[in-house]
Amino acid sequence: MVSETAEKTVSAAVLANYELVIGLEVHCQLLTATKIFAADSNQFGSEPNTNISVITLGHPGTLPKLNRKAVELAVRMGLACQSAITSYNLFARKNYFYPDLPKGYQLSQDKTPICVGGGVPVKFKDADGQVVEKTVFLHHIHLEEDAGKSIHDGDWHTVLDYNRAGTPLIEMVTDPVIRSAEEAAAYLTEVRRLVRYLDICDGNMEEGSLRCDVNVSVRLWGEEEFGTKVEIKNMNSIRNVQRAIESELRRQVETIETGGTIVQETRMFDATTGLTHGMRMKETMNDYRYFPDPDLSPVLVSDEWLAEIRANMPALPKERHDKLLNHYGLPEYDAALLADVKELADYFEAVSQLTTNYKAVSNWIMGPVKAQLSEKSLRDGQFPLSAEKLAELITLVDSGKVSFSTASQRIFPVLIEHPEKSPEQVAQEQNLVQNSNTDTLQALVDEVLAAWPDKVKEYKKGKKGLLGLFVGEVMKKSKGSADPKLTNELLQKSLSSPL
Numbered sequence: 001m002v003s004e005t006a007e008k009t010v011s012a013a014v015l016a017n018y019e020l021v022i023g024l025e026v027h028c029q030l031l032t033a034t035k036i037f038a039a040d041s042n043q044f045g046s047e048p049n050t051n052i053s054v055i056t057l058g059h060p061g062t063l064p065k066l067n068r069k070a071v072e073l074a075v076r077m078g079l080a081c082q083s084a085i086t087s088y089n090l091f092a093r094k095n096y097f098y099p100d101l102p103k104g105y106q107l108s109q110d111k112t113p114i115c116v117g118g119g120v121p122v123k124f125k126d127a128d129g130q131v132v133e134k135t136v137f138l139h140h141i142h143l144e145e146d147a148g149k150s151i152h153d154g155d156w157h158t159v160l161d162y163n164r165a166g167t168p169l170i171e172m173v174t175d176p177v178i179r180s181a182e183e184a185a186a187y188l189t190e191v192r193r194l195v196r197y198l199d200i201c202d203g204n205m206e207e208g209s210l211r212c213d214v215n216v217s218v219r220l221w222g223e224e225e226f227g228t229k230v231e232i233k234n235m236n237s238i239r240n241v242q243r244a245i246e247s248e249l250r251r252q253v254e255t256i257e258t259g260g261t262i263v264q265e266t267r268m269f270d271a272t273t274g275l276t277h278g279m280r281m282k283e284t285m286n287d288y289r290y291f292p293d294p295d296l297s298p299v300l301v302s303d304e305w306l307a308e309i310r311a312n313m314p315a316l317p318k319e320r321h322d323k324l325l326n327h328y329g330l331p332e333y334d335a336a337l338l339a340d341v342k343e344l345a346d347y348f349e350a351v352s353q354l355t356t357n358y359k360a361v362s363n364w365i366m367g368p369v370k371a372q373l374s375e376k377s378l379r380d381g382q383f384p385l386s387a388e389k390l391a392e393l394i395t396l397v398d399s400g401k402v403s404f405s406t407a408s409q410r411i412f413p414v415l416i417e418h419p420e421k422s423p424e425q426v427a428q429e430q431n432l433v434q435n436s437n438t439d440t441l442q443a444l445v446d447e448v449l450a451a452w453p454d455k456v457k458e459y460k461k462g463k464k465g466l467l468g469l470f471v472g473e474v475m476k477k478s479k480g481s482a483d484p485k486l487t488n489e490l491l492q493k494s495l496s497s498p499l
């Protein structure tokens with residue numbers, strides 16, 4: 001079969017004759033307390049089939065009622081993407097049969113998507129390693145409900161969990177403007193960052209709160225017509241989206257080069273083999289028999305409501321970045337790194353309310369704090385130190401009582417283990433307060449030099465590298481509390497007399 005051997009047979013030169021054309025459909029589960037048309041909890045991870053009412057299960061005679069919050073969250077995304085917001089919204093029934101869809105239809109916006117147009121700015125490297133900045137244009141964003149979840153046991157059985165049914169979703173549909181796997185990855189990364197900043201979705205791809213369908217076609221360079229697309233459904237990691245696109249490029253080129261034709265179909269990506277395989281022929285639009293839902297009245301997004309949503313918009317990544325740069329005076333590198341993750345930027349600002357040494361706050365977060373964080377604890381906002389403790393630690397260093405290395409290597413780890421202690425207390429307990437008393441330190445310097453007469457001679461003859469040894473010895477004697485700068489000065493002075 002052509003598709004299974006494609007990886008091995010297409011040469012790089014042949015591949016280079018083709019251009020990729022990609023459009024992405026991204027589904028984001030919205031962070032509402034309840035479902036889109038019912039009062040059932042919208043909590044992820046509950047026991048199977050516990051968040052289900054008669055409405056979610058589609059019992060006859062039940063009536064849906066739209067959750068206002070879902071509309072608000074969708075509008076937030078539209079405003080962030082500079083889309084036009086639709087004022088007159090309808091919901092339609094998208095009819096199909098599948099066991100995880102108890103009503104037999106999905107409520108979705110067909111003719112009146114809540115957001116139209118707009119785009120997402122992306123930055124990525126092209127094939128030559130050049131950084132490209134462009135806007136990925138959106139066709140629209142619409143609201144819909146999620147289906148339940150079928151779990152296949154790999155044998156003969158399928159079990160169903162309807163908890164997910166009725167979870168509010170936005171589907172963001174791009175125009176077919178993406179031209180490489182890297183660009184697709186950059187787009188998804190930016191969408192994930194946006195939903196997290198806007199607090200509308202947790203962006204967690206492994207748990208399926210953010211999922212992506214990838215539409216891919218190829219055409220010869222310079223050709224205007226699009227090729228036939230295939231759709232790869234339900235991708236749950238950015239890396240796999242990239243792999244699927246690369247594998248699909250090869251398969252489609254191979255098919256065309258060997259005289260075959262691409263059929264419009266839905267395909268699945270197998271993460272183990274890195275290949276896609278056919279699942280079913282794509283239904284054409286008419287198969288869904290869309291019609292406006294007679295149980296739901298139209299939803300109007302009035303100018304007042306829109307103004308209210310706009311007024312309550314959280315800051316976007318770009319605004320946070322500019323604030324870090326201009327208000328806090330951080331270098332571009334720091335600002336970009338902190339603004340990349342909302343939780344980091346929030347933490348930075350919390351600490352910076354308590355100390356004005358902003359660069360030190362940034363250094364601490366990018367260094368010791370980040371090293372302690374795994375992706376998960378970061379998402380949960382579980383920083384190893386409270387903002388207050390980190391600010392106290394920075395103040396302690398600034399006061400000259402401890403050095404940065406003592407603070408980061410010896411106090412920070414103790415504070416993580418003992419959150420009840422203060423940095424000052426740990427410094428005192430461990431005898432880490434820097435000894436900057438000149439007389440005491442001079443006495444230690446004298447002791448050290450007296451103990452190493454041979455080395456002192458060598459130093460005086462020109463082996464200046466031995467200074468480090470003396471510094472180290474003074475440090476040892478002071479149990480690490482000597483001020484390194486002062487120690488250096490005193491040693492150099494004492495060693496400056498000729499032989």
Ligand SMILES: Nc1ncnc2c1ncn2[C@@H]1O[C@H](COP(=O)(O)OP(=O)(O)OP(=O)(O)O)[C@@H](O)[C@H]1O
Pocket residue numbers: 021022023024025173174175176177213215216217226227228229231
């Ligand atoms: N020739 C093409 N090559 C690649 N992508 C394409 C091509 N034509 C359209 N697309 C992309 O395919 C996607 C189509 O998504 P859309 O939601 O409109 O339809 P659909 O896939 O039929 O719907 P659904 O999967 O939600 O039932 C868009 O992202 C669009 O940019």
Ligand SMILES: [Mg+2]
Pocket residue numbers: 025171173
């Ligand atoms: Mg779609």
Ligand SMILES: [Mg+2]
Pocket residue numbers: 025213231
């Ligand atoms: Mg689709």
